[in-house]
Amino acid sequence: MRRRAILGYGAAGVGAVALMLFVGWWQVDGPEPVGQRPVALTEMDFRLTDHEGNAVGPETLIGRPTMAFFGFTYCPDVCPTTLSDISGWLDDLGGEADEMNVVFITVDPERDTVETMAEYVGYFHPGIRGWTGPEEQIARVADGFRATYVRVPMESGDYTMNHTASVFLFAASGRFVTMIDYHEPREFAVPKIRRALAEEMEGAT
Numbered sequence: 001m002r003r004r005a006i007l008g009y010g011a012a013g014v015g016a017v018a019l020m021l022f023v024g025w026w027q028v029d030g031p032e033p034v035g036q037r038p039v040a041l042t043e044m045d046f047r048l049t050d051h052e053g054n055a056v057g058p059e060t061l062i063g064r065p066t067m068a069f070f071g072f073t074y075c076p077d078v079c080p081t082t083l084s085d086i087s088g089w090l091d092d093l094g095g096e097a098d099e100m101n102v103v104f105i106t107v108d109p110e111r112d113t114v115e116t117m118a119e120y121v122g123y124f125h126p127g128i129r130g131w132t133g134p135e136e137q138i139a140r141v142a143d144g145f146r147a148t149y150v151r152v153p154m155e156s157g158d159y160t161m162n163h164t165a166s167v168f169l170f171a172a173s174g175r176f177v178t179m180i181d182y183h184e185p186r187e188f189a190v191p192k193i194r195r196a197l198a199e200e201m202e203g204a205t
Contacts, residue, residue, distance in 0.1 A: 036146045041066065041174030044144035048105070048133035051118040056131060058144075058174070065177075065196040066101040066170040070147045072108035072161050073120040079104075080123075082167065082182060085189070087125035092190050096197055097127050105131045107149035107163045109138050171199035 044058040061068075069086065071079035083104060090097040104121060106112035109132050112120075117130030132138075142149060149163035165182040169192060177196045180189045 038146045038168060038170075038176040039144050040176065041144075041170055043174075044141065046133075046137050046141040046144065048131045048137055048141065049114055050103075051114060051121055051130035051132075053114055061101045061103070061170065062174050063172055064099055064101050065172050065193075065199065066103065066168075067193065067196070068101075068103045068105060068145065068168045068170070070105050070107050070142065070145070070149065070163050071165075072106050072163070073112050073116055074108065074160070076160075078165050078182065082165065083121075083124045083128065085183075085186070086128065086167065088186060089190050089193060090125045090127050092186065093193065093197075096194070097125075099197060100127070100193075102128045103131050104128055105138070105141060107138060107142065107147075108151075108161050109133060109135055169193065169196040171196055173199065175199070 041058045041061050046057055048056050050056050067086065069079075069082055071082065073079070086102065090100075090102065093100075102125070104117075106117065112130075112132050114132060117132050121128050121130040145164075145168055147164040147168075149161055152160050152162055154160060167180040167189075169177045169179065171177050177199060178192055180192055
Protein backbone atom coordinates (compact mmCIF):
# COMPACT_ATOMS: atom_id res chain seq x y z
CA MET A 1 0.00 0.00 0.00
CA ARG A 2 2.79 2.39 1.00
CA ARG A 3 4.74 1.58 -2.18
CA ARG A 4 1.63 2.27 -4.28
CA ALA A 5 1.15 5.61 -2.56
CA ILE A 6 4.78 6.57 -3.21
CA LEU A 7 4.40 5.64 -6.87
CA GLY A 8 1.24 7.70 -7.02
CA TYR A 9 2.98 10.76 -5.59
CA GLY A 10 5.86 10.20 -8.00
CA ALA A 11 3.53 10.08 -11.00
CA ALA A 12 1.81 13.24 -9.79
CA GLY A 13 5.19 14.95 -9.45
CA VAL A 14 6.25 13.96 -12.96
CA GLY A 15 2.92 15.20 -14.28
CA ALA A 16 3.35 18.54 -12.52
CA VAL A 17 6.86 18.98 -13.94
CA ALA A 18 5.62 18.11 -17.43
CA LEU A 19 2.83 20.68 -17.09
CA MET A 20 5.31 23.33 -15.97
CA LEU A 21 7.58 22.58 -18.91
CA PHE A 22 4.62 22.78 -21.30
CA VAL A 23 3.50 26.12 -19.84
CA GLY A 24 7.06 27.41 -20.14
CA TRP A 25 7.23 26.39 -23.81
CA TRP A 26 3.81 27.95 -24.49
CA GLN A 27 4.82 31.27 -22.99
CA VAL A 28 8.35 31.57 -24.41
CA ASP A 29 8.08 29.90 -27.80
CA GLY A 30 4.36 30.44 -28.23
CA PRO A 31 1.73 28.29 -29.93
CA GLU A 32 1.23 28.09 -33.64
CA PRO A 33 -1.49 30.56 -34.73
CA VAL A 34 -4.96 29.10 -35.05
CA GLY A 35 -5.63 28.31 -38.69
CA GLN A 36 -3.02 28.96 -41.34
CA ARG A 37 0.49 30.07 -40.44
CA PRO A 38 1.40 33.63 -41.56
CA VAL A 39 3.41 33.64 -44.76
CA ALA A 40 6.90 35.12 -44.89
CA LEU A 41 7.07 38.86 -45.50
CA THR A 42 9.09 38.10 -48.63
CA GLU A 43 5.99 36.38 -50.06
CA MET A 44 3.56 39.22 -49.33
CA ASP A 45 2.50 41.94 -51.75
CA PHE A 46 0.73 45.08 -50.52
CA ARG A 47 1.01 48.87 -50.72
CA LEU A 48 0.19 51.04 -47.69
CA THR A 49 1.09 54.47 -46.31
CA ASP A 50 2.68 55.18 -42.93
CA HIS A 51 1.60 57.94 -40.56
CA GLU A 52 4.15 60.31 -42.09
CA GLY A 53 2.80 59.83 -45.60
CA ASN A 54 5.55 57.49 -46.82
CA ALA A 55 4.74 54.57 -49.14
CA VAL A 56 5.42 51.24 -47.40
CA GLY A 57 5.15 47.56 -48.22
CA PRO A 58 6.57 44.22 -47.13
CA GLU A 59 10.04 45.20 -48.37
CA THR A 60 10.00 48.02 -45.78
CA LEU A 61 10.15 45.37 -43.07
CA ILE A 62 12.85 43.12 -44.51
CA GLY A 63 16.28 43.47 -42.90
CA ARG A 64 15.15 44.09 -39.34
CA PRO A 65 12.95 42.05 -36.98
CA THR A 66 9.31 43.13 -37.06
CA MET A 67 6.56 43.39 -34.47
CA ALA A 68 3.11 44.04 -35.98
CA PHE A 69 -0.35 44.55 -34.52
CA PHE A 70 -3.71 45.03 -36.26
CA GLY A 71 -6.30 47.38 -34.77
CA PHE A 72 -8.04 50.73 -35.18
CA THR A 73 -7.97 54.13 -33.50
CA TYR A 74 -11.63 54.03 -32.39
CA CYS A 75 -10.94 50.79 -30.49
CA PRO A 76 -12.20 51.21 -26.90
CA ASP A 77 -9.84 48.90 -25.02
CA VAL A 78 -7.88 46.13 -26.80
CA CYS A 79 -5.86 48.44 -29.06
CA PRO A 80 -4.81 51.11 -26.55
CA THR A 81 -4.04 48.38 -24.00
CA THR A 82 -1.91 46.41 -26.47
CA LEU A 83 -0.08 49.49 -27.75
CA SER A 84 0.63 50.47 -24.15
CA ASP A 85 1.96 46.95 -23.56
CA ILE A 86 4.13 47.20 -26.68
CA SER A 87 5.45 50.55 -25.46
CA GLY A 88 6.43 48.93 -22.17
CA TRP A 89 8.14 46.05 -23.94
CA LEU A 90 10.12 48.49 -26.08
CA ASP A 91 11.15 50.41 -22.98
CA ASP A 92 12.38 47.13 -21.47
CA LEU A 93 14.43 46.41 -24.59
CA GLY A 94 16.20 49.75 -24.35
CA GLY A 95 18.59 50.28 -27.26
CA GLU A 96 17.60 46.93 -28.77
CA ALA A 97 14.23 48.46 -29.63
CA ASP A 98 15.95 50.62 -32.24
CA GLU A 99 16.78 47.44 -34.18
CA MET A 100 13.10 46.60 -34.76
CA ASN A 101 10.26 47.59 -37.05
CA VAL A 102 7.12 48.12 -34.96
CA VAL A 103 3.94 48.71 -36.95
CA PHE A 104 0.31 49.28 -36.02
CA ILE A 105 -1.81 48.41 -39.07
CA THR A 106 -5.38 49.71 -39.14
CA VAL A 107 -8.34 47.50 -40.03
CA ASP A 108 -10.57 50.59 -40.29
CA PRO A 109 -9.11 52.67 -43.13
CA GLU A 110 -12.43 54.48 -43.62
CA ARG A 111 -11.82 56.44 -40.41
CA ASP A 112 -8.09 55.94 -39.89
CA THR A 113 -6.53 58.43 -42.26
CA VAL A 114 -2.82 59.23 -42.28
CA GLU A 115 -3.49 62.24 -40.06
CA THR A 116 -5.60 60.22 -37.62
CA MET A 117 -2.95 57.52 -37.39
CA ALA A 118 -0.23 60.13 -36.80
CA GLU A 119 -2.13 61.64 -33.89
CA TYR A 120 -2.98 58.22 -32.39
CA VAL A 121 0.48 56.62 -32.45
CA GLY A 122 1.85 59.83 -30.96
CA TYR A 123 0.35 58.77 -27.63
CA PHE A 124 2.60 55.69 -27.48
CA HIS A 125 6.27 54.74 -27.86
CA PRO A 126 7.97 56.80 -30.61
CA GLY A 127 9.19 53.59 -32.27
CA ILE A 128 5.63 52.59 -33.24
CA ARG A 129 4.64 53.38 -36.83
CA GLY A 130 1.03 53.63 -37.97
CA TRP A 131 0.06 52.15 -41.35
CA THR A 132 -3.12 52.74 -43.33
CA GLY A 133 -4.30 52.50 -46.93
CA PRO A 134 -7.14 51.45 -49.23
CA GLU A 135 -9.47 48.73 -47.99
CA GLU A 136 -8.34 46.23 -50.64
CA GLN A 137 -4.69 46.69 -49.58
CA ILE A 138 -5.57 46.28 -45.91
CA ALA A 139 -7.31 43.04 -46.86
CA ARG A 140 -4.18 41.86 -48.69
CA VAL A 141 -1.83 42.48 -45.78
CA ALA A 142 -4.26 40.89 -43.31
CA ASP A 143 -4.50 37.84 -45.55
CA GLY A 144 -0.72 37.48 -45.61
CA PHE A 145 -0.54 37.73 -41.83
CA ARG A 146 -3.57 35.41 -41.51
CA ALA A 147 -5.19 38.11 -39.37
CA THR A 148 -8.96 38.47 -39.35
CA TYR A 149 -11.26 41.45 -38.92
CA VAL A 150 -14.94 42.20 -39.43
CA ARG A 151 -17.07 45.33 -39.27
CA VAL A 152 -19.78 45.09 -36.60
CA PRO A 153 -22.80 47.49 -36.73
CA MET A 154 -23.88 49.11 -33.45
CA GLU A 155 -27.36 50.11 -32.30
CA SER A 156 -26.31 53.75 -32.43
CA GLY A 157 -25.84 53.45 -36.20
CA ASP A 158 -22.08 53.59 -35.81
CA TYR A 159 -19.83 50.53 -36.09
CA THR A 160 -16.89 48.87 -34.40
CA MET A 161 -14.31 46.35 -35.61
CA ASN A 162 -13.64 42.87 -34.31
CA HIS A 163 -10.07 41.80 -35.13
CA THR A 164 -7.15 39.55 -34.27
CA ALA A 165 -5.74 40.79 -30.99
CA SER A 166 -2.35 39.05 -30.99
CA VAL A 167 0.99 40.65 -31.86
CA PHE A 168 2.96 39.09 -34.75
CA LEU A 169 6.74 38.66 -34.62
CA PHE A 170 8.93 38.18 -37.71
CA ALA A 171 12.68 37.69 -38.02
CA ALA A 172 14.88 40.09 -40.02
CA SER A 173 14.71 37.63 -42.92
CA GLY A 174 10.93 38.04 -43.03
CA ARG A 175 10.26 34.60 -41.59
CA PHE A 176 7.37 34.33 -39.12
CA VAL A 177 8.68 33.57 -35.62
CA THR A 178 5.77 33.54 -33.15
CA MET A 179 2.87 35.51 -31.66
CA ILE A 180 2.33 37.32 -28.39
CA ASP A 181 -1.17 36.85 -27.01
CA TYR A 182 -3.40 39.67 -25.77
CA HIS A 183 -2.61 40.49 -22.14
CA GLU A 184 0.44 38.20 -22.14
CA PRO A 185 2.65 39.03 -19.13
CA ARG A 186 5.73 41.12 -19.85
CA GLU A 187 8.07 38.45 -18.46
CA PHE A 188 6.98 36.12 -21.27
CA ALA A 189 6.47 38.68 -24.06
CA VAL A 190 9.92 40.30 -23.90
CA PRO A 191 11.86 37.01 -24.27
CA LYS A 192 9.81 36.24 -27.39
CA ILE A 193 10.81 39.60 -28.85
CA ARG A 194 14.45 38.95 -28.01
CA ARG A 195 14.12 35.60 -29.77
CA ALA A 196 13.06 37.42 -32.96
CA LEU A 197 15.93 39.87 -32.51
CA ALA A 198 18.38 36.99 -32.23
CA GLU A 199 17.31 35.37 -35.49
CA GLU A 200 19.92 35.93 -38.18
CA MET A 201 19.17 36.83 -41.75
CA GLU A 202 18.71 33.77 -43.95
CA GLY A 203 22.00 32.99 -45.65
CA ALA A 204 24.02 35.07 -43.21
CA THR A 205 27.14 33.51 -41.77
